Amino acid sequence: MSSIDGVGNSNPIQDAQNQSDKANSESPSRSFGAVLSRAADGVLAGVARVAPMIPGGQLVGMAAQGLRELKGTAPDGLTSGVAGGDEQMSEMFEMQKQSQAFNLQYLQLQTELQDDNRRFSTLTNLMKVRHDTAKSAINNMHA
Amino acid sequence: MEQSLDTTDQTPAQQQLKRAFVLTSYGFFQEALQSCERAANLSDDELVPRTIQGAILTASGRPSDAMKVLIRLQREHKNSILCSLYLAEACFLAGRHRRGWKTLNSLEEEAVAQSPWAEFYQNLRTAWEELEEIEGLPGPLRVPMGEDDDER
Numbered sequence: 321m322s323s324i325d326g327v328g329n330s331n332p333i334q335d336a337q338n339q340s341d342k343a344n345s346e347s348p349s350r351s352f353g354a355v356l357s358r359a360a361d362g363v364l365a366g367v368a369r370v371a372p373m374i375p376g377g378q379l380v381g382m383a384a385q386g387l388r389e390l391k392g393t394a395p396d397g398l399t400s401g402v403a404g405g406d407e408q409m410s411e412m413f414e415m416q417k418q419s420q421a422f423n424l425q426y427l428q429l430q431t432e433l434q435d436d437n438r439r440f441s442t443l444t445n446l447m448k449v450r451h452d453t454a455k456s457a458i459n460n461m462h463a
Numbered sequence: 464m465e466q467s468l469d470t471t472d473q474t475p476a477q478q479q480l481k482r483a484f485v486l487t488s489y490g491f492f493q494e495a496l497q498s499c500e501r502a503a504n505l506s507d508d509e510l511v512p513r514t515i516q517g518a519i520l521t522a523s524g525r526p527s528d529a530m531k532v533l534i535r536l537q538r539e540h541k542n543s544i545l546c547s548l549y550l551a552e553a554c555f556l557a558g559r560h561r562r563g564w565k566t567l568n569s570l571e572e573e574a575v576a577q578s579p580w581a582e583f584y585q586n587l588r589t590a591w592e593e594l595e596e597i598e599g600l601p602g603p604l605r606v607p608m609g610e611d612d613d614e615r
Contacts, residue, residue, distance in 0.1 A: 442593055446586040450552075453583045454518055457545055458480040460579070461511045 354406050364388045476506035480515055492523035510540050518549045526557035544570060544578050548587060555591050563591065 364384045371381030473481070479502035486495035499516035503509040513536045520529035533550035540546055547566050554563035567588060575584045 439593060442586075442590045446590045449583045449586045450518070453545070453548075453580055454484060454515060456579055457511055458477060458484060458515065461474070461477050461480065461506075462508070 361388065474506070476502040476512060479505060480512060483515060483519060487519050487522060492519060495519050496523075510536065510543060510546065514543070514546045514549055517546070517553065521549065521553045521556060526553040529553035530557055530559070544575055544580050544584075548580055548583055552587060555587075555594075560591075560595065 364387055367384040368381050368388065371377035371379075371384060374380070479498045483495040483498035483502065486492075486498060496516060496519055499512050499519060503512035503516070506512055513532060517529045517533040517536065520526070520532060530550065530553045533546055533553060536546050537543065537550055547570055551563045551566040554560070554566060567584070570584070575581055
């Protein structure tokens, strides 16, 4: 236990937990992807620190460190935790929402137009028949 | 229209009513109403001239006046289908829907079906059944109807 304490003068698992908690609490408006990314980053850091203390853990530590580096150097679009990628995802979801809303509005408009068209034809028929009726009544009028 | 201008074999009352019909088509409602008045005076039976007068009053945006004329006429000619149909229409346009439906429902369907006015009856029913569902006329057809209406 003392050797573990000696590595970084702190408990790395606790660190990872703290980072994860911090990520959850500091910005509630952040997306789930960003929070998850930060938590994963913390866990990987913890594993990298603890691994050398475990027999045969050197390899695990290198792997964890490698994963962290890989995550850090990945293109923006592939990592949700990176600010740019997160923004793009948010924008995409926002655009999808807007698109759905516009589609719904368009459908409503189409339905209203169809109803209006139907009413206009009904009234046109009525006016025509009304006109013909008056004409017929006059023509068939008896002296 | 050719038929309307052909004045042979027509009574003077008929000529006046045809004149009223043409004047109404061009929006000269006052002159059309005067022609109806003349036709009613020239004819022995004022049923058709007064019915057409009621129809012209409705067309000119005065359904309340049309109702007065047609109700009086209906009392004298209880079996006149045409008078009842124009009265029902005036009632609907004056916002008196219950009265309009009462007038339409009081007609015997068989008698209406055998009369020349069956199509008018059917169209009137269909149109007002549809319009009642949407609480009135489509926007572009809404016009001020009351005499005291400032927008008129």
